[in-house]
Structure formats: structure tokens, C-alpha cells
Amino acid sequence: MTTTVGRPGSTLRRYRVEYVAGGLGGILLVVLVAWMFAAGNESGRQVWDGRYADARGLALWLITSISEPQYYAVASAGACLLVGGAIGHLADRKSWKWRGFVQACGTGLWPWAAGSALLSLSLGTIAWGWTLEPGVWQPLFVPLVSVAPAMVVLYGPGRIVGLTAAITGALFAPPASIAAVDLVCKPLELPLVVGATSGMWIGALVAFSLVRFLPWMPAPGAWRAAKADDPDPRTASWLWVLRRALADFTEAQFFGNEWASAAMLVGAVVAYAISPSALVYGSGLFLAVLAAQAVTALTGVLIWRRRWHAHGFYPTFVPVVSVAPATVLAFGGTVPAVLLGALVGALIAPPVAAAISRRLPASFHPFIGNVASMSVCTAVIVPVLGLIPGVAS
Template sequence: MSGVVDPTKPTYGSALRTLVTVTFVVLACVTVWALAGGHSWEGDYGDLSGLARWVLAAFSEPQFYAVGSAGALLLAGGLVGHIAHRRGWYLQGFVQACGTGIWPSVAGSALLSVVLGALVWGGTLAGGTWQPLFVPLASVAPAVVALYGPGRRVFVTGAVSGALLAPPAAIGLVRWVCQPLDLPPVVGATGGMALAATVTFLICPQLRWMPEPWAWRSEAPAAPASGRRAAQQGPVWVLRRALADLSEAQFFGNEWASAALIVGALLAYATSPQSLAYGSGLFVTILVGQFMSTLTGVFVWRHRWLAAGFYPTFVPAASLVPATVLTYDGALLPTLVAALAGALIAPPTAAAISGRLPVGFHPFVGNVAAMSICTALIVPQLSVLPGVKQ
């Protein structure tokens, strides 16, 4: 009927106000990046600006970028994706936080967890030593919130559990397993995520304030529909999903978030190429290898996406591929083999492990376990390729 406004349909005015707000957020994040400089925080608790820079960089460390501008814009892009979902925009992209839409709680718990973890374990960074202190934000904290819901007690439980359990598990595996066996550190970091999450998911059911897993999903209000037709896994869908996979490790998994992450990394690369990827100068090779892997994986396993609604095609992009690039100094053949082999092997490995987890475990445990296993098994074997020097 003419003149009647549908309250579930966003107006152009509200969309414009939201776009302006988001623009200011993005500009603020870029300003933070420009003023922050590097992220060399060495556990000095009096250096609050250094800690803030380190936290921003940590948000892009699951992709091996480890630079503040990428982390800042990832958060801004995640905010755009969340607003677009809540307002039912046509171009909202994939729903974040494992398709739950509770991005603020998931991202907030991850942020709190990595800050608490830095405060508890920051002393291990003394002297400029690298430690996998970023691990809470891509493991226990967001997984607990996604599994048990966005309640205040769940939020705090996930953040504290991640901060206390994930860093020491990852540090221990890197030091006592990866270093003696000459394995990439990501093997220990992701193995530590799986170990810490296993302990957490065994403890959580014993905590009387924790609800039943997934029970909150039936009570959550539905977001407005976007009006987009159901995806048919065509070429455009494959490209969108491959892009979204680049932020899936942080439980974002959204095109807005991934695009902003890449823009932030490119901004840093344009001014200081050595500031990314642990000073290796191999950011471009890592990014190309990651996108090649996600694109191949999504294309090959698109029927699994159609059947299940999700398939862990992001796994090699956050582990095997960047680890290979760093191990073999960006050599073309190992990177190509790792991207293709990872796309074919890692997703079904992750799905097989996740499908056999006990009730009450978030499936991400299988994803990070597959990251650790596939990287440990494949990366050393690539040294036999012709012309490869490790």
C-alpha cells in the first residue's frame, strides 16, 4: 500500500546515517594505524600505547600479517558486516560468527581475551622474543560465545578461559615440540588452540552458570531478510566465499571484513613492506597463496558447502600456506603445491575431526587440529621438490 513504511525494511536515510558512522569508524582506525607505527611491544605494562598497537596487530596475526592497520580495519570491516546483516542490506555478505550473527559478543570476548592474555603472559615477550599470545582471539573466547550464546557470564567465561589456557599451551608446544623438531611455529600455535579448547569445553558443562550449548539459538530474534536470492554456488559465490574465508580464522568470515583486512595490510605494505609477515617481506606471496588456496578449496568443495551450509575451506590459508611461504622463503613451487594440496587435503581433514568431536565441543577444534596436523606433515615434505632450498 502506498505511503506505508515497512518497519523491517531499512530506509535510505537510515542506511546513509549508518554508512556515515561506519566511514568515521574506518577513518578513526586508519588514524590509529598512522599514529601507532610499529607494534614492537615487549611486555612493558607501563607502555599502554605499545600494548594497544600490539593488540591491533594481533588481530591480523592468524593470517601471518601481524600489523596494526590490518587488525584495525578488520574490526571496522567486521562492524560494517554486522550492521549490514542487522539492517538486512542486500550486500551484507556472509553472516559472521559462524553464521550466528552475534558478532559484537564474539569479537568483544576475543578482544578482551587477547588483552587479558597479554597482561598475564606479556612477560614472555621480554627482549623482543616472539610468542603466540594472539591465540585466544582465534580460539577459545569466540568459540565459547558462539557455542553458549552472548550472555554476560558466557562472555567473561570465554575471555578468561582463553587468556589463561590458550597462550601457555601454544607457548609450550612451540618451545618443546616445534623448535626441537624444526616445525613451523603455527603447528604449536594451532595445536595449543585445540588443546586449550578441549580443556575449556570439558570444564564449561561443570560450571553452573553456563547454559546448554546452542540452546540460545532458538531464542534469538531473526535479522531482517536481505532480499538476496539463495546462493547457487556459481562463480560469483565462489569468489565471495574465497574472500570471506580470509577472515574466517577470527570467526568473522565475511567479505567486508576480509576486504578491509587486506586493505589495511596493503596500506602498511605501501609504506613499510618489512612491517608485515614478521619482517620477511613476503606479504604479497602469502596473500596470493592464501587466495589461491581458498579459491581452489571453495571451488572443489562447493557441493559440501551447499549440503552442510559450511565447510572449513579456510584452514590452509591460516596455517599451511603462509607457513610454507616463510619456510621456503617464498619459493614458487612449494607455495603452489602447498596452496593446492592444502585446498584438497586440509578441509576434509578438519571436517572429519570436527564430525567426531564429543557433544558440547565447538567444531572449530577440528579446524585448528587439522591446521596443526596438515602443516606438520606437509611442510617438511616440500623440501624434496626440485630446486627447493630450505
């Protein structure tokens, strides 16, 4: 992001806004975490059923939703992810040696992208929370990882962009995902992630088509002078492979940073140590899901490392939050399910995502291709793997 040399005051004010917002966000996070532990979620049960008077349940639902893209769906992992993201952003600002990958698709717009995503998550949950019933789950987390952060990355920082991104994400992504889950996935017995991710790309197509005609929105991509996906010569290093695989755990939230991923995993492991049934919707399959994600992340980066070197980015994270965990949940966490879901997902899902993204117009963020790949690959791969003897428990 460029700055104006002749206006140092504006740059200073921008940094002050970021630090004040970060401080207020940190205070809010502490309050939410304290509330989270007071509420408890030891059994992995649904923590909110759409009753707006239940403020504690709603707050816990929101912080839990932050780690739901990874299937963890536990508040401690969501809270720790935000803390890790803040550390990663500070490390980038301070140019630490071990700052890790730059967040928000390499733009450094983490405060704007994360803030817009959290606002969109809150608005979407309030707007569509009435669809919940006791024991009935709905994919209300989808605004967090779809339209809002992607629009900020494409259109740039600023309150107008951030608010527009948050509102359009909350309006379009949740109903599309809810409809896809209820009308397609449940009748056809497909993994629910197929519906959730389908709603993301459907809602994004509507939102990105609409905002092009809004007079207050800038030209897409005009805010930055250079692309973030420059070739990285370090991709030959084994350390880079391990770092990239770890960062892929949080790429879905547009964090994609080692600090963020490590913090989230610590929060998830601590929650598992306290109550093993509290994660992955009470299935008890957290360790199997984590193993599948680790295998698919590492395998994907190794297989597609040259694409990373050539393009500066390659969507190796796609099976980490789709094919691999969906296969585990579908077939009970057997060893064949863990390994086959991870390996096949790493081989097929990233190139499918890249192929779709390359064909999108410049006014559409490439994440649309990523989530479309999640939908298509999960809908095809999981049923096919179920035909192999020994995969199902």
C-alpha cells in the first residue's frame, strides 16, 4: 500500500486508527472469551438456537463460527485465531524476522479485511438467525470467509468499502448457502460443506456483479500499484514448505499466516484436552480431521510447489477446509478415509480452483474459483471414495 510523502499526518492518523481499533477489538475479544468460558460448551452442542434474547448464546455462536471453516467450531480456537492474526499483523508492521506470510492475500489489509468479515458475520447471523431451531444447524458462518474480506482485498481499504463488503456479504451469502444445504445437500445426502461453499460463490457472483454499479465504490484493484503474487524464490526450502502448509490452515479466513494458524490450533488442542467432544460438532473426530488436514496441506504444497514459485500464490488450502475433513466426517475417521481424502483432495482440488479463478473477470475476486472448487470436488470425490472397500467405518 502506497503512502503520500507530502502528507505524513494522514499516514500517522491511519496508523492511530488501526491501533485504536486493534485495542478496542482486543478488549472486546477478552470480554467475549470470558463470556465464552462462563457459558461453557463442553458437549459440542449447538450453542445458540436463533433466540435473539439469548445474548450470551449469540456471542458464543459468533466466536465459535470463526473456526467453523476448519470444522473445529469451538470458541477457544476462534478467539485464538484472532489473537494470532493480530500478532501476525503486528509482526508485519514491525518487520519482524519471523513475521510469516503477509495476511489478506499478501496485501497487509488484515485490519480492514478481518473487521469487515467479522461485521458481516455478525450482521448475517442477526439477519438469518431466525432459520435456526434447537438442534438444527445452518451455515451462518459463510460471510466470514467469502464476500466481505474478498471485496476489501480487491477494492482496497476504507470505511465505505468495508461497510459495503460487510452488508452485501451478509445479505447474499447466508441465504444462498442455507438454500443449497436444505434443498440440495440434505435430499441428496451430500456433505453439507458442498452447500455452504456453493452459497459462497453464488452469493459472491451476485454481490460482485452488483457493486460494480455502486457510485461510491472505487475501481477494483486501483488502490495498489503492484500485484502481490510475485514469484517467491524460497519455495525450494523445506522450511518454506512447512511454513506454507501451516499457513494454509487459515487461508480460508484470508489470514494465511503461521502465527494465526498456530494460535488457532493451540486453541483447538486445548479445547480437545479439556473436552474431546466439544469440537467438530460433537463428533469426537477432531484428531482424525486434524490429521487429514495436516496431510493434505503438506502434500498439496509439495505437489504444487512449482506453481507457488511461478505465480506467488496457488490455492493449496482448498482441500484443507473441504475435501479432507468432509471425507473424515462422511466415513467415520478411518485410516483410509483420512489418507485418501487428504491425498486425492490435494491432487485435484487446487488445480480445479486455479482453472476456475483464471477464467473470472477482473472485477471478481479469485476466491470465487476456490470455493467453487470446494463445492465441485467435495461433491464428486467423497461419494466416489465411499465406493472403495474399507473407507467407511
